[in-house]
Amino acid sequence: MRSSRASLLATSVFVCNLLFATPARSAVLIHTNDILGELEPCGCRSNPKGGLARHYTLIKRTENTAGAGAVLQLDGGDLFFASATTAPMLVKQAKVQAEFIAKALDLTGLDAAVPGEKDFSLGLSVFENLLDGHKFKFLAANLVRKNSKNFLEPYAFFSKKSEKTAPLRIAVLGLVGEELSWPKELQVLPAIKTAEKWVPELRKKADFIIVLSHLGFEKDQELAKKVKGIDLIVGSHSQSFLQEPVKLSGASLIQASFKNQYVGVLSLTAPLSENDLGNYKLIGLDSGFDSEPGKPNPIDSLVVDFKKAIAELSTKQDAELGITTTATPQITFQTFPRCVDCHRKQADFWRKTPHFKALKSLVDKKQARNKDCLLCHSLGLGELNGFSDVNKIGALKPDPETPLTSPSSAPSLSLSPEQLSEALDKGAFKTLENAWAPVQCENCHGPSGNHPFGANAYSKKVEKAKCLSCHTPDRATEWYDKTSLQEKVFTEKLKRMTCPPGDPTEEP
């Protein structure tokens, strides 16, 4: 008779052997959605989460524990661009940005994505060119070409396994929302009917069925209720923050907020167990995922190249056009030096607010030539007479009709971001201030032609909408409860930014 201990040992050896004889099937799913063209978080929030460089670190750490062959990476779409339409001024830059995102996705090893309507911001052909030569696929079963030529594959199979397990055969079906707008060359078919057609077919060949959805959370729920046989719906579009999977009629729904701030990680076994679902994690990409100083990962290096590329593009574009756009060339802008003499009290107040250093913040981030950032961090960007080039130390373009005295005669510099930053720290601002154009008087009160002369009077009252055009929910998170403005917080912020009363020409 063996001792009970020995028999226990024997049993566990037996169980282990059994496991090796018919190994379990398992994999790890990593999913994102609504990246919106964000390669690196803008830094508008304190301790910002996100960025593809940190995403890369997460992938590598997961591969180190689960095995590289076990990781399935999916994205729910709206990857490349911030919005469904792109302002003419930003088109070229947006294209370069999207190309860098595509390069980064090859580095992270994305397996598949479904297109979102924003991915067509620059049109169908730009989208198709973006996929060219890359390793990831875009899937969409219900988005087809009107001219019956092939567009994207409807689904794909992936075989994923760790060292110790048998391959898990995963079918991924792409579906998009019917009521969203798609390029005119494409036609969208009913999502539920399309799923009803494909799911039973895929079931025969796969251990596991994932719908990669750009429908939004509400429609995902309808899909789960109406179509049987789906294991998992990886969602997007509604930018829902689902801390744990939502179970509905046998399917589990997951979605990971937006902009790569959170990434969902789920161990997959077939069939999906309560244990897998219970261990689902939405991981916040905070500074814990930063590369060690001096040891940039491949995406950190890509971000450096990206910033250089758009700075060069911006210089080239401005030179080509002479101006950034001709949208409304009648507007004239006046910078703060023009106000100081008559409104000293207000000017001195403003100089102590964060708006005063809004351009310096971009210089420090090496993003002072990124037009996407400048829109909120400077004055009059894109207008004939507006801010154009940080290296001309923010000179507002001279207005050909009304020659301005100080701003247009400002010196122009040619400094690297480092030199510029240093110069500003040393007080260059004081001598060159007449040309520098951070967020200032006219962002709130103007623009208003040639005040104090002429008909266009400045408005003293600053409309709330003006503040909120820059202080959006994603840039000024603490102002909002999700997307609704917290009035109390706003009142307090407005108070902090309200110029003191005082008559013109009154001494402080």
Ligand code: HEC
């Ligand atoms: C839609 C408007 C908007 C855009 C576009 C924008 N920002 Fe901002 N940014 C803001 C606002 C508003 C704040 C202040 C946020 C707060 O503190 O709540 C801010 C703050 C910042 C700060 C923090 C400054 C500090 O030290 O406190 C940095 C850095 C910054 N932005 C960089 C960028 C970069 C880089 C980009 C482009 C990639 C960018 N921003 C694009 C509106 C914008």
Ligand code: HEC
């Ligand atoms: C030569 C003096 C002078 C200069 C320069 C000047 N202002 Fe004024 N400003 C005035 C006077 C006088 C008033 C009050 C009369 C009025 O409402 O027009 C005034 C009023 C204002 C008001 C309040 C309007 C109201 O309804 O009470 C704002 C805001 C303002 N100025 C902003 C500016 C800004 C911004 C600049 C710089 C671009 C500037 N001013 C330059 C003289 C000046």
Ligand code: HEC
């Ligand atoms: C043209 C865009 C723009 C407009 C308009 C604007 N801001 Fe800002 N605001 C910014 C930027 C950019 C920053 C960050 C500056 C930095 O630190 O680089 C900022 C910073 C702030 C901050 C400090 C950060 C915070 O959230 O506590 C406050 C407060 C603020 N703004 C309030 C206001 C109010 C109130 C208005 C309207 C009266 C307003 N802003 C209008 C762009 C804008």
Ligand code: HEC
């Ligand atoms: C962030 C937005 C913002 C910026 C930037 C800003 N102001 Fe103001 N300013 C306000 C607000 C808000 C008020 C108060 C409006 C009210 O009373 O409803 C105000 C009031 C004023 C007034 C009227 C003062 C009075 O007697 O009541 C003047 C003049 C003025 N600002 C001039 C300036 C000048 C000059 C600059 C640039 C140096 C400037 N402001 C920059 C938001 C701003």
